Amino acid sequence: MGNVSATRHFGPLDKPAAPAQVILVGAGPGDPELLTLKAARVLAEAQLVLYDNLVSPQVLAMVAPDAQCIYVGKRSSHHSLPQEGIIELMLDFARAGRRVVRLKGGDPYVFGRGGEEAEALAHAGIAFEVIPGISAAQGAAASAGIPLTHRDHAARVVWVTGHLREGCEDGFDLDWPTLARPRQTLVIYMGLAALPVLSERLVDHGLSPLTPAAIIERATLPEQRTLCGTLVGLPALAASEAVRSPALIMVGEVVRLHPLLHAHAQQPLAVSG
Ligand code: SAH
Numbered sequence: 001m002g003n004v005s006a007t008r009h010f011g012p013l014d015k016p017a018a019p020a021q022v023i024l025v026g027a028g029p030g031d032p033e034l035l036t037l038k039a040a041r042v043l044a045e046a047q048l049v050l051y052d053n054l055v056s057p058q059v060l061a062m063v064a065p066d067a068q069c070i071y072v073g074k075r076s077s078h079h080s081l082p083q084e085g086i087i088e089l090m091l092d093f094a095r096a097g098r099r100v101v102r103l104k105g106g107d108p109y110v111f112g113r114g115g116e117e118a119e120a121l122a123h124a125g126i127a128f129e130v131i132p133g134i135s136a137a138q139g140a141a142a143s144a145g146i147p148l149t150h151r152d153h154a155a156r157v158v159w160v161t162g163h164l165r166e167g168c169e170d171g172f173d174l175d176w177p178t179l180a181r182p183r184q185t186l187v188i189y190m191g192l193a194a195l196p197v198l199s200e201r202l203v204d205h206g207l208s209p210l211t212p213a214a215i216i217e218r219a220t221l222p223e224q225r226t227l228c229g230t231l232v233g234l235p236a237l238a239a240s241e242a243v244r245s246p247a248l249i250m251v252g253e254v255v256r257l258h259p260l261l262h263a264h265a266q267q268p269l270a271v272s273g
Contacts, residue, residue: 018127021094023101024108024118026133030056031143031220034134042131046101050090052112054105054246056221063103083113087120094126105246107135111161111189135159137187140219140248144226145261148185153253156184162191162198162249172201180205185252192247196235202251207231212255217247228258 023042028034035043043049043059046067051060053073063069072086081089093100108114108130121128137159141148148157158179164171172194179186180202191198192215203209209232217225229237231251238247 020129021099021126022090022121022128023099024114024128024130025101025103026107026131026135027051027055027059027103027105028134029106029136029139029220030058030218031139032056032058032062034139034220035059035062036131036133039131039133042101043103046099048093048098049101049103050086050093051103052105054112055103058221059103063101067101083116087117090117091120091124091126094121094124104133105136106139107133110135110137110159136189136219136246136248140216140250143220143224144214144216144250145258145264146214146216146250146254147257147261148187148250148254150254150257153256154183154185156181157187158184159187159189162188162194164194170201171197174201176201176205180207183253185250185254188249188251191249192238192243192245195238195249198249199231199235202231207251211251212253213249213251214255214258215243215247215249217243219246219248226258226262228255 025039025042026036027039040062043062044064046064049063049067049069050072051069053071060069070089072081072089090100090102102117104112104114106112109132114130118128118130137148140146148154160174160179162172165173188198209230211231212228213231213234214226214228215234215238217227225241225243227237227241227243234249
């Protein structure tokens with residue numbers, strides 16, 4: 001035989017599954033009915049919950065009434081706990097024998113640093129489980145009536161962070177030429193603060209200033225707002241409408257479908273700008 005190598009899949013048969021000491025739970029974008037059944041069960045049985053500010057009050061209401069709930073989120077202007085502190089707290093509780101539900105907005109492995117928390121648990125040898133959640137992009141697409149990959153308009157969807165990151169050239173960890181490609185939908189998480197720069201860079205790298213673009217604020221919650229405009233006009237729209245976090249930015253031709261589809265979306269409360 002030549003150079004045939006088998007890939008070994010490490011699965012539940014390789015080691016007996018220890019009961020998870022920490023469960024990283026995706027809380028979804030806000031509407032509690034968008035939780036997975038598994039997440040809803042874990043919340044109903046929880047004794048200790050560490051949660052972020054993206055977790056909606058409606059989802060928190062699903063937690064067992066006698067559970068201890070500790071807020072470890074980051075409110076926009078001050079950090080109540082740095083990421084290392086959150087990880088330490090989680091590890092301390094787990095080592096003390098507590099079963100920890102770590103409740104994170106959206107999906108634990110889509111931005112929001114859940115990957116780092118899982119890494120820390122793995123390094124510490126603490127058994128954990130991850131329950132996926134509906135990420136903000138999916139929640140917002142459905143509730144705002146923006147089909148991310150409608151095949152007449154987009155063959156790709158790209159999820160990126162618009163958060164400035166130290167140490168990166170120009171402040172962003174982004175590959176601009178790739179983002180400015182045609183026939184794709186761009187979903188920008190954490191992009192509100194840097195929206196004017198993001199809009200300018202995308203235009204500089206070749207996207208038409210008139211590309212349809214939208215901001216979806218508090219997607220899937222009763223107070224959701226959807227503001228539609230053009231790539232170049234979006235920063236002024238966000239400012240004049242005083243858009244607040246959490247909000248997602250979507251850029252691409254699929255945004256044109258919003259007026260037609262939002263009337264049939266989950267939350268018919270959208271305001272078109
Ligand atoms: N893990 C999360 C994302 C965490 S990053 C997920 O999978 O959704 C935080 C960013 O997510 C926010 O800055 C915002 O851009 C976006 N976001 C989260 N919830 C949102 C919501 N209900 N509406 C709009 N954007 C939301």
